[in-house]
Amino acid sequence: MGKWSRRAFIAGGVLTGGVLAIGVAIRTGRRTDDLAPLVTKDGETLVNAWVKVHPDNRVTAIVAHSEMGQGVHTALAQMLADEMDADWSLVSAMEAPPEKSYANFALGKGFVLGDADVPSWLVRTVDGAFQHISEAMSLQITGGSASVRTTGVYGLRVAGAAARQMLIECAADRWDVPASELTAENSYIEHAASSRRAPFADFALAAGQLTPSATPTLKKSSEFKIIGQSKPRFDIPGKVNGSTEFGIDAQVPGMQYAAIIHAPVFGATLVSVDTNKALAMAGITEVVELDNAVAVVGSGYWQASQALRALDISWSTTDADALDQDAIFEQFRTDMDATLANGDEAFDKNDGDAVSAIANAAVKVSAEYTVPYLAHACMEPMNATAWEHDGQLEVWTGCQNPLGFRAAVADALDLDFDAVALHNAPMGGGFGRRATPDYAVEAAQIARAAGTPVKLIWSREEDVKQDIYRPAVMSRFEGGLDANGTLVGWDNQYVDKHEPAEAPVVPYAVANTRIHHATSPTHVPFGPWRSVDHSQHGFFTESFVDEMAHAADADPYQFRRSMLEAHPRLLTVLDRAATEANWEVPLPAGKGRGISLQESFGSVVAQVVEVSINKGKVAVDRVVVVSDTGVAVNPDGVTAQMESGVIYGLTAALYGEVNIANGAVEQSNFHDYPMVRMDEAPVIETHIINSDAPWGGAGEPGTPGIAPALANAIFAATGTRIRQLPVSKYDLEYRVTETDEVG
Amino acid sequence: MSSQSQPITLVVNGQSQTIEADPAQPLLWAIREQLGLTGTKFGCGIAQCGACTVQLNGQPIRSCVTPISAAAGAQVTTIEGLQSDDGALHPLQQAWIDEQVPQCGYCQSGQLMSAAALLSANPSPSDDDINTAMRGNVCRCGMYNRIRRAIHKVADTNGAVAFFDPAAPLSKQETGQDVEVNHG
Numbered sequence: 001m002g003k004w005s006r007r008a009f010i011a012g013g014v015l016t017g018g019v020l021a022i023g024v025a026i027r028t029g030r031r032t033d034d035l036a037p038l039v040t041k042d043g044e045t046l047v048n049a050w051v052k053v054h055p056d057n058r059v060t061a062i063v064a065h066s067e068m069g070q071g072v073h074t075a076l077a078q079m080l081a082d083e084m085d086a087d088w089s090l091v092s093a094m095e096a097p098p099e100k101s102y103a104n105f106a107l108g109k110g111f112v113l114g115d116a117d118v119p120s121w122l123v124r125t126v127d128g129a130f131q132h133i134s135e136a137m138s139l140q141i142t143g144g145s146a147s148v149r150t151t152g153v154y155g156l157r158v159a160g161a162a163a164r165q166m167l168i169e170c171a172a173d174r175w176d177v178p179a180s181e182l183t184a185e186n187s188y189i190e191h192a193a194s195s196r197r198a199p200f201a202d203f204a205l206a207a208g209q210l211t212p213s214a215t216p217t218l219k220k221s222s223e224f225k226i227i228g229q230s231k232p233r234f235d236i237p238g239k240v241n242g243s244t245e246f247g248i249d250a251q252v253p254g255m256q257y258a259a260i261i262h263a264p265v266f267g268a269t270l271v272s273v274d275t276n277k278a279l280a281m282a283g284i285t286e287v288v289e290l291d292n293a294v295a296v297v298g299s300g301y302w303q304a305s306q307a308l309r310a311l312d313i314s315w316s317t318t319d320a321d322a323l324d325q326d327a328i329f330e331q332f333r334t335d336m337d338a339t340l341a342n343g344d345e346a347f348d349k350n351d352g353d354a355v356s357a358i359a360n361a362a363v364k365v366s367a368e369y370t371v372p373y374l375a376h377a378c379m380e381p382m383n384a385t386a387w388e389h390d391g392q393l394e395v396w397t398g399c400q401n402p403l404g405f406r407a408a409v410a411d412a413l414d415l416d417f418d419a420v421a422l423h424n425a426p427m428g429g430g431f432g433r434r435a436t437p438d439y440a441v442e443a444a445q446i447a448r449a450a451g452t453p454v455k456l457i458w459s460r461e462e463d464v465k466q467d468i469y470r471p472a473v474m475s476r477f478e479g480g481l482d483a484n485g486t487l488v489g490w491d492n493q494y495v496d497k498h499e500p501a502e503a504p505v506v507p508y509a510v511a512n513t514r515i516h517h518a519t520s521p522t523h524v525p526f527g528p529w530r531s532v533d534h535s536q537h538g539f540f541t542e543s544f545v546d547e548m549a550h551a552a553d554a555d556p557y558q559f560r561r562s563m564l565e566a567h568p569r570l571l572t573v574l575d576r577a578a579t580e581a582n583w584e585v586p587l588p589a590g591k592g593r594g595i596s597l598q599e600s601f602g603s604v605v606a607q608v609v610e611v612s613i614n615k616g617k618v619a620v621d622r623v624v625v626v627s628d629t630g631v632a633v634n635p636d637g638v639t640a641q642m643e644s645g646v647i648y649g650l651t652a653a654l655y656g657e658v659n660i661a662n663g664a665v666e667q668s669n670f671h672d673y674p675m676v677r678m679d680e681a682p683v684i685e686t687h688i689i690n691s692d693a694p695w696g697g698a699g700e701p702g703t704p705g706i707a708p709a710l711a712n713a714i715f716a717a718t719g720t721r722i723r724q725l726p727v728s729k730y731d732l733e734y735r736v737t738e739t740d741e742v743g
Numbered sequence: 744m745s746s747q748s749q750p751i752t753l754v755v756n757g758q759s760q761t762i763e764a765d766p767a768q769p770l771l772w773a774i775r776e777q778l779g780l781t782g783t784k785f786g787c788g789i790a791q792c793g794a795c796t797v798q799l800n801g802q803p804i805r806s807c808v809t810p811i812s813a814a815a816g817a818q819v820t821t822i823e824g825l826q827s828d829d830g831a832l833h834p835l836q837q838a839w840i841d842e843q844v845p846q847c848g849y850c851q852s853g854q855l856m857s858a859a860a861l862l863s864a865n866p867s868p869s870d871d872d873i874n875t876a877m878r879g880n881v882c883r884c885g886m887y888n889r890i891r892r893a894i895h896k897v898a899d900t901n902g903a904v905a906f907f908d909p910a911a912p913l914s915k916q917e918t919g920q921d922v923e924v925n926h927g
Contacts, residue, residue, distance in 0.1 A: 242782015647885020
């Protein structure tokens, strides 16, 4: 373990106590003196850790999350500005530097207090250095749809309210009036009785000397003025004129370019490489050998890529060299059977007696579902630029965990944490992939070997073949209906449990429910993929409940409805989706409608999909989305996230498939790992419910429901039940003749 | 095996520049690494995603597979050249902001260059026209509905605004007509 990790353990303990002691984002003691040099320029005042006020009265929210287009900088600034009563036109945001002081302790607190679950992938991302909840506070991660509901709620809102209170205190002191007579509005403090009015900036310096309250009064949702408004995103103008600098756009004087190829089979290592031809090529300066990869460094990326092909590489053999995808699924089956036979399954839920209930049921249905591995395919391929000089190692990249990346680079190169500087850039897609620091570590290793600044760019082929994949999963169901068509037994066994823990659990009232899992490890690296385990289990459970509805000869919407009495929030969302989608209006033959309901990351989303089947090919005509994120901080932003989540999930459902052949990934680029494109994109109608339930996430909850709603619509149109993804595996010749089965 | 570097003159966004390069090298890397115009993106390297789209004499091309030799002497327009010289945004860029199109934004330079070429050739595209012109540009954030809406929006106002298209002949820039559009 490197130098940093040991120290961080100690710091983590201090942080945990400090945060919990005061309960909120602003730690005990005045930390602004330490933080100010990191985030302020001349004349600016850091009022507290999350807000600075400029001499011209502008306000900057300091956001410890990374921007990948989800609008986190804007949404969190809205939360701060509203509580602060700032003039929105004077508000902007900056990303917090990757310093320990800006670790997401608010995120950690949210998890500690039980407002959200600690995903194990989040812990895992710092190279196993952190083993339990408190250490999560030393991360600076963007994932789990957690930014608004943790950092926003526990950090920026509190910071805004605290800043407002500090500014008012200073004004009260200077004007010698009671603080209770002062109000704040549009970045001014006002004293109505004496008609005095002055900008925030006049008090910022004095306020910066105060210790902020950890428990300032927050607004009620009825008092929000900026939260709940569709404010244009800060990051958009730079994205329409090419000026936004992504990680791949980093420019460092004297920079060389590197292309890389990894061992195709996960776990294999480099045995030898013949570099003669490559080194003889124009512009090539270096071939760098890594444990499981070879990189070529040259004057341009194309030159380096060309030379990479001239290498003659020998990789080690592994136990997985003959493994293919069918064998992996067969392994899952075997391990699931063995687990059941041995009685060593682990339970997510075991209410009543599902086995007996199903054995005695009037109607029984059993089904085996599978989903394949999936790559993230961020539009911006993995890349990082690194430069070791003067005892420092600088890294330029876009990532979801800047602090964790610093730690990983420091660990890998045996450097002190403080010797690594990380310049985080907006990401051209993240989706969970950019929480794993492999590419930044490689760039640092290559730059060290080359002795110059080096920009490492993975080819798309490497991006697809060397991802941290969404796991392939098998899930088996047995369901039982009584003579009245009531679902009386639900028995679900699946392979490999990850996060979130509740992903396989259905909200429906079923008297006898058994949900359990087996473990069946493979050599394929896996990690978070947009909506994490909800993306697989949402498909499984919402498809199988649909199967049970049809087995009961019930309307799939009404069937779900009848089992949701205990969940009024879910019922409201489901009903709204059915209404908006005209569920009761039949569709013509050849078309079908499917519904799904999914609670994830604190939000509830229902979707209704309409499909047409033409010559065996499915076209998705319309998707109705109803989303309840509790409070939609930026409704258009939430809408955009739903649209995005739907297309991301639709691509996976229709086409997404990463297959293992001879131990390696078969797919390589967009021609064999296809995406939904403009001509296949359905109309998406998003409806937002502000239920005032606890704040939920937006980035991920749109994804889980699209695959099952699509599969259910395909069944309605064709009678073909989709139990394996992607849908492209199926021949969907239109088969249903009874019009009453449609819809 | 690549051949020797040689001087090649490129006209990018109206500026003529001579670089030393292998004529077989894709235009993308000359634009990004040698000219320092990083708005044009690398996505796939095999003309499958459209992130690298620039205009060559007004036509959208995938610069990741276009050798520099094919661009020598031609008018190359990148995202940096889409707005007018005085900094005024191309109407599509404004529509992209109005409709809050980009999410991660990485594909958007390519999307805009394809859309601008479409509107130059066809000021009032149908949904099918948009599908044909834009299906080569992948958006992993799935903002297709917004892109479609923004293109229609500009087409709608085409009659009132003669927009700047650096690659189009002057006569085309002045052509504007009121059109019926079908919103998707």
